Amino acid sequence: MLKLKSVDVLVIGGGGGGYPGAFRLSKAGYSVLMADPKGVLGGNCLYSGCVPSKTVREMCQLAARARKFLKVEPSRSFFTEVQKHKDQVQEIRFEQHREEIKENGAEYVKGEIEVKGPREYLLKTEEGQQEVTARYTIVATGTEVERPPIPGAELAITSDDVFSYHPALTELPDEMAIVGGGYIAFEVASMLNALGTKVHVLVRSDRALREVDKRLVDMFLSSLDKDIDVKFNAPTLAIERRGNRTAAIYSSEGQKREIVADHVLVATGRKPVTPKGLEKLMQLNRGYVPTDDGMGTPVPGVFATGDVTGKTTYFHAAVRESLVAAHNIMAGGTRTDYMDVRDVPVAIFTFPPIAYVGITPEMASKIGMKLLEVSYPLKRDVMAQVYDEREGEVRIFVERETMRVVGGWALGEDAPEVINEIGVAAQSGLNLRALAEYAGQHPVPFEDVSYAARAAL
Numbered sequence: 001m002l003k004l005k006s007v008d009v010l011v012i013g014g015g016g017g018g019y020p021g022a023f024r025l026s027k028a029g030y031s032v033l034m035a036d037p038k039g040v041l042g043g044n045c046l047y048s049g050c051v052p053s054k055t056v057r058e059m060c061q062l063a064a065r066a067r068k069f070l071k072v073e074p075s076r077s078f079f080t081e082v083q084k085h086k087d088q089v090q091e092i093r094f095e096q097h098r099e100e101i102k103e104n105g106a107e108y109v110k111g112e113i114e115v116k117g118p119r120e121y122l123l124k125t126e127e128g129q130q131e132v133t134a135r136y137t138i139v140a141t142g143t144e145v146e147r148p149p150i151p152g153a154e155l156a157i158t159s160d161d162v163f164s165y166h167p168a169l170t171e172l173p174d175e176m177a178i179v180g181g182g183y184i185a186f187e188v189a190s191m192l193n194a195l196g197t198k199v200h201v202l203v204r205s206d207r208a209l210r211e212v213d214k215r216l217v218d219m220f221l222s223s224l225d226k227d228i229d230v231k232f233n234a235p236t237l238a239i240e241r242r243g244n245r246t247a248a249i250y251s252s253e254g255q256k257r258e259i260v261a262d263h264v265l266v267a268t269g270r271k272p273v274t275p276k277g278l279e280k281l282m283q284l285n286r287g288y289v290p291t292d293d294g295m296g297t298p299v300p301g302v303f304a305t306g307d308v309t310g311k312t313t314y315f316h317a318a319v320r321e322s323l324v325a326a327h328n329i330m331a332g333g334t335r336t337d338y339m340d341v342r343d344v345p346v347a348i349f350t351f352p353p354i355a356y357v358g359i360t361p362e363m364a365s366k367i368g369m370k371l372l373e374v375s376y377p378l379k380r381d382v383m384a385q386v387y388d389e390r391e392g393e394v395r396i397f398v399e400r401e402t403m404r405v406v407g408g409w410a411l412g413e414d415a416p417e418v419i420n421e422i423g424v425a426a427q428s429g430l431n432l433r434a435l436a437e438y439a440g441q442h443p444v445p446f447e448d449v450s451y452a453a454r455a456a457l
């Protein structure tokens with residue numbers, strides 16, 4: 001016999017789109033059940049994404065600086081040690097989340113949710129199955145790696161093999177071919193290159209990092225380490241075994257060529273994951289869950305947050321969306337809180353890293369907004385000189401008519417941090433003068449936000 005459990009709110013998925021809302025609702029007195037088959041919170045961000053990749057990246061950064069300043073080459077076992085450290089960081093955070101569950105009072109179950117009908121669900125755990133009814137639901141089931149439809153794609157490794165908890169890749173490869181031109185391709189390329197792996201990146205078209213403003217991409221590519229072999233207009237046709245190595249077969253200038261490496265890594269995209277049966281409730285949009293600005297779906301009482309909505313692919317956006325959904329549930333389903341996706345900062349943790357927020361020139365020209373640009377080159381920045389990582393800039397975009405900060409970008413070490421200052425200014429509609437008048441901290445990376453602003457005022 002199936003036991004029936006009734007809750008106010010069912011949260012499907014324990015990632016950034018799930019647990020912040022679950023905690024807020026639980027604190028507000030709602031009975032909340034959150035389920036995730038991983039058995040730990042943090043979703044893919046913590047399990048195989050942002051946190052582990054940033055851990056590896058920072059260790060690679062240390063190695064690159066040690067090579068430059070201490071003249072010390074990282075040992076071959078360094079990567080193995082890095083992967084152990086990465087697992088430990090993940091464990092610390094899993095534990096931290098367990099404490100948070102206790103503090104916040106939401107019930108968390110290791111299990112998978114299937115949708116049976118409106119407000120009716122099935123919770124499947126190792127112990128058995130249980131029917132669940134919920135007045136409200138937050139679908140936060142995220143995305144997963146998608147392999148490209150090319151022969152032999154199953155022979156390739158993916159970012160999961162590099163960054164997952166207990167990853168498959170624990171030994172540094174001598175040579176790696178990466179298929180893809182997006183942020184994961186370039187992040188992995190940067191990291192392994194810093195440790196001494198010979199890396200080839202096969203970009204299908206003539207454009208890398210498609211979602212990023214082209215001017216910024218061009219600046220990034222020109223400051224990317226020349227040891228990384230980036231091939232444009234080089235679509236991968238197949239992946240094949242060559243003894244204990246793997247070959248990426250690609251076409252270039254009308255010729256069929258190949259790179260034989262220790263591994264071929266495919267980084268060509270992710271696809272939405274939705275709970276089984278969700279299509280009984282609503283029509284999905286290319287597999288994604290359609291949502292309005294208040295994170296509501298077309299089905300009353302059902303909200304969706306995070307990557308599964310297809311709106312953004314960032315943990316920090318998912319967190320805010322989770323809270324928006326929670327606030328609207330607290331308002332009885334009325335939309336009282338809304339997600340601003342435009343001012344969500346984006347960072348790509350390459351060497352050098354890239355970050356941007358809000359409106360950048362390509363977007364401005366599409367919407368007919370006239371921009372004023374102010375910038376400061378990184379070569380004048382104190383910390384850039386200290387680390388001798390001097391290529392890059394910070395640039396602020398201002399709406400000419402109003403002098404309001406609408407966006408910005410940064411290229412160079414700590415760009416992902418500095419972008420927040422511009423992001424807050426853009427989201428709050430601050431005038432450029434506010435940034436110019438702010439006595440920003442010195443000497444820190446990118447104190448130039450105020451310098452850039454002062455250049456115009």
Ligand code: ADP
Nearest residue numbers: 013015016017036043044045113141142306307
């Ligand atoms: P987001 O940051 O958008 O919340 P993540 O991909 O980080 O997305 O997290 C989504 C989580 O949802 C993953 O941990 C995954 O295990 C979980 N999940 C996926 N499908 C189900 C399901 N049917 N029931 C419960 N949890 C699920």
